[in-house]
Amino acid sequence: MTELPPKAIGALQRQETRLAWGMLAPSIISVALIVILPLLAIFWISIKPVELADLRPPTPLAREALRGKLNVAGDVANIEYRLRNSHSTRPLASVELIDQIPEGLALGELDPRCDLVGASLRCDLGDWDGGHRERLRIPVTATESFVAGETDVRESVALVTGDSDNVLANLQFTVKNFVRIFEARDFWSVLWATVFYTVFGTIGALVVGLFAALLLNKSFAGRGLLRGLFLFPYVAPVIAVAFTWVTLFDPFSGSANAMLQQMGMTENPINFFGERPLALIMVTVFEIWRYFPLSFLFILARMQSVDSDMFEAADMDGASPFQKFRYLLLPQLLGILSVLFLLRFIWTFNKFDDIFLLTGGNAGTRTLTVNVYEQAFAVSDIGAGAAVAVVIFCCLLIFSLFYFWALRHEEEL
Amino acid sequence: MKPLQRGYIAGPVLLLLWSLTLVYSIAIFVTFAGGAPARPFLPAVIVVGALAGIGALQISGLAMLAGVSAIAGALLSLLGIGPLQFGGEFSQLAEAVVGAFVVPAISLTGRLMLQGTAWGELNRHEFEEAVIRFLTGFGLVFFIVIVMIPFFVMIATSLKSQQELLQNPLDYSIDLSKGWDLLRSYRELFADFMFGSYLWTSFVVSVVTVIVTLLFSIPGAYAVARLRFRGRREFSQSILLIYMVPMIVLALPIYMLFSITGLRNSLFGLILIYPVTTIPVALYILQGYFRGLPFEVEEAGLMDGLNRLSVIRRITLPLSLPSIASVSLYVFMIAWNEFLLAFMLLDDPSTFTLTRGVAMLNSSEIPRQHLMAGAVIATIPVLALFLGLERFITKGLTAGSVKG
Incomplete structure (x- = not known):
């Protein structure tokens, strides 16, 4: 750095700073809302006993019906409230029912929990356990004025209210989520799948991308066309290509099996996405197939900015083609290769869609990210899903610490 | 690397690999395009490739090379040991015609790869350039095949009917006589x-x-x-x-x-x-x-x-x-x-x-x-x-x- 930052901040500078933050504010705020807040929420949820069913908090429900007929004055019937707690396990506290009794009805003996003030009936129903159900009957007798008025007893809606303890907001904590995921029998298999998929997927995509870039690093007719073609796997929607692979490698009706059988390479159909350990290899191959274009694109762009003088000089000195690649081109590509490795490593580690669509995480292909979904939605245990997410986050933290450590050492060299 | 750096070894080895690449891609292509059950015959593919390597180095005339390979391909197919075989309804004669095209394709493209490669000892440049030319050819075929197949299968499957798909999952030929009915799924x-x-x-x-x-x-x-x-x-x-x-x-x-x-x-x-x-x-x-x-x-x-x-x-x-x-x-x-x-x-x-x-x-x-x-x-x-x-x-x- 040649220029020194000014010591005192002038008015113009202050104005510019204000303007800059003002222009950045919408981006920062929106990203914070959608990224930082959910991240904090994940940490909170991971130490709470939350299940999928808890997203619908317990509410008291009431259905009002008239049992009997009130056609003539003096008819006796019951107004019946069918009451229940919507949640099967969580309790409700101090439930209260309020309803208007139509004019002209004489009430019989009231339930001890209820009393009538004017025309409004108020019942104090106490605490309900999860899944609580009951019927509350109010005996009524019709009078002349009720029959003449032809009113429906259900005209006024019965209101029930109750306090529920929201498990997301209370202070009840647990470490069960973490214990459960670490003790799960398949935890180590999940970790192994993640490591295999990430390492081989990243390196594979990088090597294949480098090969493709070397092919197109000379000019020939149709090169532009091929470059576009090579990018297809990356540009097409993941859902389209993933389902195509599933169709292609289907054990019963897939073309790949039919082809292998016809060529005499296999007797029985191979279940590519349903067998251990083949499924894990297949999802890794898919990952390489889908993401080699990205490495290809960046490596090719870097290759084309390499100075050609150097190669001419090397030619004069009699360097062989492999030597030119090894000692001239590769060192130039090292920067972009290491950046791509780092980015692809993290993104492959974070990848969810591909495996989810190909195998759904079956046959030994469940990586950590797929495990988040599996725990939260298939097992309906959101707390455990969040705990897996926290584990993922810690891994990413370690990666980035390692990255910054490597970066510092690089500078020292 | 040293023992490989001789024309009479590098040539056959490279063309053997090239022959594998080419014959298998052609088999996949023919099968998908026509539903014909093309089957590479591995020993023949290897032998033809190696021989093409020798031929490409020894036979100097281009026409001569093409002629010899065409005759060899046709003969092998007639004897039932051609590199690319078709079962069933294909006659021996049709297979010979295919053989007469496939083998010259290997030897002629192979000759391009072995351009400037001598029969005996090769220097580093000649050897590496031949390898690079093979890798380029292989790479182009490889990438085109792996990128195209899924997209081809996607489109071709969408134009088929359930019955056709179950009958022969390899037949992706498009029956134009169906007209607009091809787009029924859409x-x-x-x-x-x-x-x-x-x-x-x-x-x-x-x-x-x-x-x-x-x-x-x-x-x-x-x-x-x-x-x-x-x-x-x-x-x-x-x-x-x-x-x-x-x-x-x-x-x-x-x-x-x-x-x-x-x-x-x-x-x-x-x-x-x-x-x-x-x-x-x-x-x-x-x-x-x-x-x-x-x-x-x-x-x-x-x-x-x-x-x-x-x-x-x-x-x-x-x-x-x-x-x-x-x-x-x-x-x-x-x-x-x-x-x-x-x-x-x-x-x-x-x-x-x-x-x-x-x-x-x-x-x-x-x-x-x-x-x-x-x-x-x-x-x-x-x-x-x-x-x-x-x-x-x-x-x-x-x-x-x-x-x-």
Whole structure:
């Protein structure tokens, strides 16, 4: 750095700073809302006993019906409230029912929990356990004025209210989520799948991308066309290509099996996405197939900015083609290769869609990210899903610490 | 490497590998295109390749080489030991004709590869160049095959009927006599599965995402590129850190929040989230562009009494239209292809985006050709857009990263 930052901040500078933050504010705020807040929420949820069913908090429900007929004055019937707690396990506290009794009805003996003030009936129903159900009957007798008025007893809606303890907001904590995921029998298999998929997927995509870039690093007719073609796997929607692979490698009706059988390479159909350990290899191959274009694109762009003088000089000195690649081109590509490795490593580690669509995480292909979904939605245990997410986050933290450590050492060299 | 560096070893070995590449690709191609059961005969493929290597080095005349290989290919096929065999209805004679084309194809292309390669001892240059020429040939065939096959299978399956698919999963020949009936799966998707509405929804969601992303990221990118403020360098370096967070980790709390607030199954909810996933990358690419624009023009504008905002509007934006276009395309592609959030947040078929609609087709009750037709519908717009503007997009994507 040649220029020194000014010591005192002038008015113009202050104005510019204000303007800059003002222009950045919408981006920062929106990203914070959608990224930082959910991240904090994940940490909170991971130490709470939350299940999928808890997203619908317990509410008291009431259905009002008239049992009997009130056609003539003096008819006796019951107004019946069918009451229940919507949640099967969580309790409700101090439930209260309020309803208007139509004019002209004489009430019989009231339930001890209820009393009538004017025309409004108020019942104090106490605490309900999860899944609580009951019927509350109010005996009524019709009078002349009720029959003449032809009113429906259900005209006024019965209101029930109750306090529920929201498990997301209370202070009840647990470490069960973490214990459960670490003790799960398949935890180590999940970790192994993640490591295999990430390492081989990243390196594979990088090597294949480098090969493709070397092919197109000379000019020939149709090169532009091929470059576009090579990018297809990356540009097409993941859902389209993933389902195509599933169709292609289907054990019963897939073309790949039919082809292998016809060529005499296999007797029985191979279940590519349903067998251990083949499924894990297949999802890794898919990952390489889908993401080699990205490495290809960046490596090719870097290759084309390499100075050609150097190669001419090397030619004069009699360097062989492999030597030119090894000692001239590769060192130039090292920067972009290491950046791509780092980015692809993290993104492959974070990848969810591909495996989810190909195998759904079956046959030994469940990586950590797929495990988040599996725990939260298939097992309906959101707390455990969040705990897996926290584990993922810690891994990413370690990666980035390692990255910054490597970066510092690089500078020292 | 040393023992390999002799023409009489390198030639046959390279052409043997090349013959494997070529014969297997031709077999796959012929099988898919015509439904003919082409079967490579491995020993013959190896022997023919090795012999082609010797021939390409020893026979000097081009016509002579072609003639000898054609006769050899035809003879081998007549004897039933040709490199490429067809079972069943193919007559021995037809097979011989195929052989008379396949073997010269190997030896003639092989000769190109062994250009300037001598029979005896090779120096390092000659040897490596031959290897590189083989790798180039192999690479081109390999990449074209692996990229094309899935897309070909996708399209061809969507044009088949359930019965045809079960009968022979290898026959992708297109029966043109069926006319418009070929597109039956597509018609049914639009008529019975509301794909027209999904297409429209995806389009609207993607366009809104592009607009919101640009509205947010253009001022931010300008501030990072041009204005001086404390934390600017750190900010521009850490924008992309956001992408370290996996989407599924964010999707879980978002799903919970949307369930509680009732935003699930609403496109408004989706549009709230999508731009946030694209703003950081758009901001990063755009600030790279803005930095590359000559500051002097803007300075002149400032001197002439324009304020910052009108400088942006009148000078910076018109100058950076190409970059804004390429960012828009990129964002459009991300939003169009997005699957995870749409899958988690939309349950009601009337609100589906295209990717969510295709996911719905993946059930055992819906025939495969419908699923593939859905995949084609989702792929075509984005591929067409990409092919039309490929140069644009790739330049924009790689611009910021390749500086040093």
